[in-house]
Amino acid sequence: MKHKTLEYLICPGCLPEENSLRLGDCRIADGEIVEGNLECGCCGSVYPVREGIACLVAKEGEKAPFSVYETPEVLSTYLWTHYADLFGDPDASGAYTEWAAQIEPVSGAVLDTGCAVGRFSFEMSAKCDLVIGVDLSMSFVATAGRILRERQLTFSVKEEGMMGSEKSFRLRPKWNPQKVDFVAADATALPFRSGSFGCVASLNVIDKTPRPLEHVRELCRAARAEDAQLFLTDPFSWSEAICAPEKWLGGVREGRFAGAGLDNIARLISEGGELPACPSWKIGRRGAVWWKIRNHRNHFELIRSQFLKAQR
Numbered sequence: 001m002k003h004k005t006l007e008y009l010i011c012p013g014c015l016p017e018e019n020s021l022r023l024g025d026c027r028i029a030d031g032e033i034v035e036g037n038l039e040c041g042c043c044g045s046v047y048p049v050r051e052g053i054a055c056l057v058a059k060e061g062e063k064a065p066f067s068v069y070e071t072p073e074v075l076s077t078y079l080w081t082h083y084a085d086l087f088g089d090p091d092a093s094g095a096y097t098e099w100a101a102q103i104e105p106v107s108g109a110v111l112d113t114g115c116a117v118g119r120f121s122f123e124m125s126a127k128c129d130l131v132i133g134v135d136l137s138m139s140f141v142a143t144a145g146r147i148l149r150e151r152q153l154t155f156s157v158k159e160e161g162m163m164g165s166e167k168s169f170r171l172r173p174k175w176n177p178q179k180v181d182f183v184a185a186d187a188t189a190l191p192f193r194s195g196s197f198g199c200v201a202s203l204n205v206i207d208k209t210p211r212p213l214e215h216v217r218e219l220c221r222a223a224r225a226e227d228a229q230l231f232l233t234d235p236f237s238w239s240e241a242i243c244a245p246e247k248w249l250g251g252v253r254e255g256r257f258a259g260a261g262l263d264n265i266a267r268l269i270s271e272g273g274e275l276p277a278c279p280s281w282k283i284g285r286r287g288a289v290w291w292k293i294r295n296h297r298n299h300f301e302l303i304r305s306q307f308l309k310a311q312r
């Protein structure tokens with residue numbers, strides 16, 4: 001974990017109070033905190049930093065809801081999805097480059113919620129002073145941290161059945177790993193001070209959390225009150241296996257979130273009534289990008305992810 005990340009941190013267990021964390025005895029290597037504990041002086045919670053990754057998930061908070069994101073198979077799938085263009089795979093999609101192109105240069109820090117294995121965070125490092133990627137999956141965040149440290153990775157992708165092949169990639173020279181950090185955290189109880197980020201991003205997360213409204217609230221809280229960008233993209237594959245329909249932000253015929261998810265989120269953040277503590281956003285571009293996930297060499301998921309960009 002980078003020292004400058006410390007400045008942004010608060011205890012997620014004390015939210016909505018914002019209480020600082022104190023770094024206890026720690027081991028530093030190459031200027032980064034490798035091992036140690038972050039302690040809340042108020043509630044007494046202790047958050048470990050292990051192998052350079054801080055785990056800032058509150059004990060009572062959301063536990064990793066989908067163990068699927070912790071499995072080696074899904075890790076490999078996401079590594080392909082994020083980095084296949086870097087090893088010249090002709091089937092790769094350009095989704096992350098397209099999404100990154102939607103963001104104007106940012107003075108200050110960017111937050112990438114649900115960062116998985118880190119591609120969008122690395123993209124953002126070319127446009128800002130600091131990027132913090134957060135995800136609930138320890139497997140994803142630890143792998144993103146390894147890519148950050150080593151600037152490269154070799155991993156196995158599934159070809160067919162039990163057969164796989166090795167792929168290797170290196171981070172693009174235009175990205176700046178010195179500006180990137182990854183922490184394990186819950187996108188519905190973010191361990192960051194209000195108003196910390198010049199840009200907050202949520203890529204394909206809103207339909208994967210059991211608490212989508214809290215996720216939007218937390219994005220709005222973590223962003224600066226002014227001179228801030230918000231970027232949200234999602235296929236809106238609402239599923240009862242993840243979240244009860246009463247909590248969906250779209251995809252239902254009745255209730256306050258009747259209709260399409262993207263319309264409802266645009267209304268939610270631009271009207272501000274549902275998010276009383278947050279200044280409202282001005283909605284900018286809306287659109288869609290084709291995003292591709294590869295399960296094995298003959299099996300891909302082609303997903304239309306709808307985005308909106310907003311500023312305040």
Ligand SMILES: C[S@@+](CC[C@H](N)C(=O)[O-])C[C@H]1O[C@@H](n2cnc3c(N)ncnc32)[C@H](O)[C@@H]1O
Nearest residue numbers: 069114116135136137186187203204205208209
């Ligand atoms: C469909 S994947 C999208 C990953 C990445 N943003 C992308 O577009 O490639 C959803 C991600 O959200 C993460 N996630 C789900 N619920 C979360 C939560 N409450 N807090 C943080 N991450 C979460 C998962 O671990 C997973 O990495």
